[in-house]
Amino acid sequence: MAESRQEDEVPEPLKEGETLFRLQRKVEDLFFDHWKRGLVVLLGFLLLVLTVGTWKNFQRNTQRKATASIAAIDRKLPEVDQLSAIGLAPQDDLSDESRVQLLEAIAKKYEEVGASSKKAAASEAWLKAGDTWDRLGRPEDSARAYGEALAAFDMGPYGYSARNGQASAHLKQGNHEAAMTLFRAIVERYSGYRAERAQFDLSSALSAAGKGPGAIEALQTFQTRYPDSPLSIQVEEELNRLSAQAASVEAPAN
Numbered sequence: 128m129a130e131s132r133q134e135d136e137v138p139e140p141l142k143e144g145e146t147l148f149r150l151q152r153k154v155e156d157l158f159f160d161h162w163k164r165g166l167v168v169l170l171g172f173l174l175l176v177l178t179v180g181t182w183k184n185f186q187r188n189t190q191r192k193a194t195a196s197i198a199a200i201d202r203k204l205p206e207v208d209q210l211s212a213i214g215l216a217p218q219d220d221l222s223d224e225s226r227v228q229l230l231e232a233i234a235k236k237y238e239e240v241g242a243s244s245k246k247a248a249a250s251e252a253w254l255k256a257g258d259t260w261d262r263l264g265r266p267e268d269s270a271r272a273y274g275e276a277l278a279a280f281d282m283g284p285y286g287y288s289a290r291n292g293q294a295s296a297h298l299k300q301g302n303h304e305a306a307m308t309l310f311r312a313i314v315e316r317y318s319g320y321r322a323e324r325a326q327f328d329l330s331s332a333l334s335a336a337g338k339g340p341g342a343i344e345a346l347q348t349f350q351t352r353y354p355d356s357p358l359s360i361q362v363e364e365e366l367n368r369l370s371a372q373a374a375s376v377e378a379p380a381n
Contacts, residue, residue: 193248250280
């Protein structure tokens with residue numbers, strides 16, 4: 128009987144082999160049960176990669192086309208009068224109707240590129256449109272174009288140029304509060320000369336709005352924040368002028 132029981136027992140190697148066999152079948156069953164789902168996930172991932180790659184390629188091509196269009200318009204833009212750099216002449220002779228028509232057409236071309244482009248390319252086109260409208264002495268149009276530039280891409284030099292351009296356009300229209308808001312935004316968002324220039328321009332806007340004490344305070348803030356600025360001499364002169372002006376106004380009351 129003892130021998131019979133020994134014969135019925137399964138040797139250890141066979142038990143291990145059966146366990147491995149069952150594990151293998153289990154893995155095979157899992158694979159065949161889920162291979163379709165895995166294939167779908169894999170295909171979805173590959174489709175996503177392809178879509179993203181295609182979209183990025185489309186954006187790059189669009190950017191190149193916009194840049195090429197802007198460059199083509201740039202070549203048609205007439206040069207400004209050289210004497211305008213030192214204030215001895217306007218940038219353009221606006222009594223010349225043909226020149227005015229050319230500048231108007233160029234500004235509109237820039238706007239077309241800006242409207243059909245995205246991000247930095249759109250901002251660049253709108254900035255150039257704003258600059259061209261400014262040459263034509265049309266601050267309303269230039270302010271609008273700079274606003275579009277800011278909406279298209281509010282980063283780095285694009286955001287700065289759009290805010291600064293729009294602020295200057297508002298000043299030319301007498302919209303002092305709007306200009307001051309933009310100059311303050313530049314001071315908060317940027318550093319170096321950009322912030323220094325904006326702080327100085329803020330004082331000019333305050334002065335133009337008849338807010339002498341505010342203008343003086345802005346200049347004093349400038350001296351505290353930027354003691355080594357290349358604008359320091361100009362700021363000192365303006366501060367002295369405004370202080371003398373304020374003193375002369377107060378003198379009769381004393």
